[in-house]
Amino acid sequence: MEYKKALSKAMYLCSRKEYCVTEIFDKLCSWKVSEGKIEKIIKYLIKEQFIDEKRYVKHFVHDKIWLNKWGKRKVEFALKIKKVDPGITTTILDLIDTEKYYNLILNELEKKTGNIKSKSKINLKAKLFNFGANRGYENDYLYRAIDELVNVKE
Secondary structure, three states: OOHHHHHHHHHHHHHHOOOOHHHHHHHHHHOOOOHHHHHHHHHHHHHOOOOOHHHHHHHHHHHHHHHOOOOHHHHHHHHHHOOOOHHHHHHHHHOOOHHHHHHHHHHHHHHHHHHOOOOOHHHHHHHHHHHHHHHOOOHHHHHHHHHHHHHHHO
């Protein structure tokens, strides 16, 4: 694909949705754009603020935590796969309101508690912990929330 057409297509994509550098790089590769042109296009997109990693991470974190109910660890891992700068990821994750985040975890575990048919307290705690760990919630929040839920249930 020629440079101008690839650039135009990439600009259109970036104007419609947030993308990180890796996603645009993959798109350009799939369009069979040469390495030199890819580098030039990405530099242009960053310079003209079509791609902004910090803005991308901010939106990604918001969507995955508050809409998809993912935990910080799962979000961090997903961004690591996308090769986003870990410094930006850490900065944005640190801005999350801990009390709201803990309440999110508590609510998700509470919903799950209703679906678990367990007679023993230990089995219930184990199932809740596995559920929370798969969502990417941190262990300290999980232990605290599980203890709070199981003790309330008694």
